[in-house]
Amino acid sequence: MASPPTVSEATLASRTGTMLASLLTAAGPYRHPRFAIPVGIAAFLVAFLARSAIDPYLPPGIPFLTFFPAVVLSAYLCGIYAGIVCATLSGVAAWYCFIPPHNAFAPNGSVALALALYALVVSVIILLIHLMQGAVADLIRAEAVGKSLLTQRSRLVSELERETERRLMHERLVDQSMLLDLALKAAEAGTWHYSVASGRVLMSAETVRLHGLGNGEMEVDAEREWGPLVHPDDAVRTLADLERAVATRGTFVSDFRIPLPTGETRWVSCIGRAEVGAEGEVEWVVGLTLDVTSRKLAELRIEHLARHDPLTGLGNRMQFEDRVRQEMGLVRRGGPPFALLCLDLDRFKIVNDTLGHAVGDGVLRVVADRLRSVVRVEDTVARLGGDEFVIIQTRALRPDDPDLLAGHLTRAVEAPMIVDGHPVEIGVSIGIALAPPDCEDPDTVYRMADRALYQAKAEGRGTHRWAT
Structure with missing residues (x-):
């Protein structure tokens, strides 16, 4: 059993004194x-x-x-x-x-x-x-x-404690505000507030600077004034992302481009959050604006390197295989046929052995430029490695279209060239294959053209042959 509550002697004495x-x-x-x-x-x-x-x-x-x-x-x-x-x-x-x-x-x-x-x-x-x-x-x-x-003393002590707590809290808020300002400055980030009721955006000085509009705070209409500042390919999507954040009471994340008056294009990343008011409706979307131009350019460079040959700037094997799959899909759906041309340079090994690999690399760059100048915009030129190139000729509607292209390529490559002060004479052998309508494997078409290439080399080089 629980013991009964006891009364302290001080409390008992106080009560007795009061009664007395x-x-x-x-x-x-x-x-x-x-x-x-x-x-x-x-x-x-x-x-x-x-x-x-x-x-x-x-x-x-x-x-x-x-x-x-x-x-x-x-x-x-x-x-x-x-x-x-x-x-x-x-x-x-x-x-x-x-x-x-x-x-x-x-x-x-x-x-x-x-x-x-x-x-x-x-x-x-x-x-x-x-x-x-x-x-x-x-x-x-x-x-x-x-x-x-x-x-009174207790009240004063309590007020002093509250005042001390308020002062400490104020100091903490000041410290946090200073740290936030330093973080924003270090990240070159700006802030913005979007009013759902008015449809206007209050942009901080840094956000205004990122948009190339000046150095002070500015308030603009989101649709009529801010939208035209964004790249046309990104404006509709970005505004739709903002409206979606309001509708779902969630976050707003969007990357878009801003064309500057100087002709430069700046990449900007906006991160925001919907703020709900007392009545349960979204009143504001507040967030940060970050300059991610360097990151985007780095991503584009990485993406370019992943699909392009670093020496010549032509497409690499990955891009070649993707384009072949795309064209094969078109053919299977009844689209026009395409031809695949495999190219291998003649006498290139002699250039490397006698003039060195630096001159050989220069030769490959010149050849790449000449190949680009011959093909159409819709065609694809890729370097698979060494002195081996491939060309996808789209819409090869006439039977002689690949032959005509092969002739142009042969004459372009055989034209005399001077690389690093050294005259160079090379040629090219070409194998041609027309993709069959029922083909589903890109390697099948490539092997067909590659066998035709070896046939051309075996028959004297400087010519082209069709796959049989």
Whole structure:
């Protein structure tokens, strides 16, 4: 079983002191001076009637039996004046009615002594009661003042603690704000606030600078004024992303380009979040604007390198295979046929062995430029490695289209060239294959053209042959 709650000694002493103080002061409404005489008279009358009622049963010699309690109670309950009134009336009544001879004021020595003793005792009692109540009242007032001071002290301490907490919080917010400003400056990031109700965007100075509009804050209409600042290929998508963030109460993430007046194109990344108001509706979309031009250019370079030959700038094997698959898909769907031409340079090994690989690389770059100049824009030229090139001729509608292209390529490559001051003469052998409509493997077409290439080399080089 749980033990009953205990009361500490300090609490018990405090409660006892409070009860004792209440009993000693008896600070009630009847202590007012205007009640002194009526209360003193009433107390006397009650004591007199009680004394008269028990007089037949009392032995002689106790005339003040009921008057002492009346004086004490009247002085205690209503103050010194009530006690004096009750004591005076009680002494007169006892002298006249209860001190022999009865019903007479007999001025003799014994009567005077009894009255004097009575007066002395009640005076001392009234005075002690008065002094005691005054002292207790002073203590209570002092206690009240002490409690008031303690309350004020507690309030001041509490206010000081709150003020200290507010100051510390303010300092933390200032520190965080400074760190945020430093982070934004270090990242060259700007902020923006989009008002859903007005459709306007408040852009910070950095955001304005990223848009090439100046160096100060600016407020613009999102659709009429901000949209035209974005690249036409990105504007509709970016505004749709913003509306989607509002509709879903989610985040807004969008990368887009900004054409600058200088002719430069800047890549910008916006990251935002929808803010819901008190009524549960989205009121704002707030976010950051970052300049990601360097990152985007790096990504484009990486993507370009992943699909292009670093030496010549032509497409590499990955791009070649993707284009072959695309053309094969068109053919299977009833599109026009395409031809694949495999090219291998003649006498290129002699150039590398006699003039060095640096001149050989220069030769490959010249050949790549000449191949690009011969083919159409829709055709694809790729370097697979070494001195091996491939060309995808799209829309080879006439049977002689690949032959005509092969002739142009042969003449372009055989034209004299000077690389790093060295005259170079090379040729090219070409194998041609026409993709069959039912072909599903790019390697099949490539092997067909490659076999035709070896046939051309075996038959004297500087020519082209069809796959059989």
